[in-house]
Amino acid sequence: MPNLKDAPLYERIYAVICQVPPGKVSTYGQIAAIVGRSCTAREVGYALAALKAGDRGVPWQRVINSQGEISLPDEGGEIQRRLLEAEGIGFDARGRIDLDRFGWDGPDWEWLDQNDFNPAPLLRRTGKKGARGRQLSFL
DNA sequence: CAGATGACTCCCA
DNA sequence: CTGGGAGCCATCT
Numbered sequence: 793m794p795n796l797k798d799a800p801l802y803e804r805i806y807a808v809i810c811q812v813p814p815g816k817v818s819t820y821g822q823i824a825a826i827v828g829r830s831c832t833a834r835e836v837g838y839a840l841a842a843l844k845a846g847d848r849g850v851p852w853q854r855v856i857n858s859q860g861e862i863s864l865p866d867e868g869g870e871i872q873r874r875l876l877e878a879e880g881i882g883f884d885a886r887g888r889i890d891l892d893r894f895g896w897d898g899p900d901w902e903w904l905d906q907n908d909f910n911p912a913p914l915l916r917r918t919g920k921k922g923a924r925g926r927q928l929s930f931l
Numbered sequence: 932c933a934g935a936t937g938a939c940t941c942c943c944a
Numbered sequence: 945c946t947g948g949g950a951g952c953c954a955t956c957t
Contacts, residue, residue, distance in 0.1 A: 819939090819940095824940095841937050
């Protein structure tokens with residue numbers, strides 16, 4: 793599949809997640825912003841929940857919530873934490889990951905272009921307390 | 932075809 | 945810090 797433009801939303805989400813390299817983590821919101829269109833952080837969560845065992849090599853463990861915490865409850869969360877620690881990602885005393893150190897910078901421009909992605913602009917959300925650091929680093 | 936169902940995020944009290 | 949509400953939508957019974 794050379795181009796993901798017409799792929800189902802979940803496929804596009806998985807494709808973006810597959811770009812996150814080992815030792816780095818992304819957030820539901822960041823993935824959503826890259827997928828663009830009507831994709832929201834929640835959709836990303838839904839898509840991951842739909843993965844189950846039907847995996848496919850998608851590095852699901854590298855997606856965490858905007859607080860730098862693991863969102864997957866119970867056993868799954870413990871597995872996720874172990875997988876991340878195995879990649880060298882550290883957790884603080886509260887069980888959170890420092891996104892400034894381990895956060896992913898986003899896919900390279902070439903990849904976006906080749907797959908016809910049109911990432912959402914830097915700031916989603918109109919008005920309100922603006923830019924809480926960390927959104928996409930390109931644009 | 933009509934529900935039911937999810938691993939989110941932000942805002943405000 | 946905690947809790948609740950709104951926005952959000954593809955998939956699968």
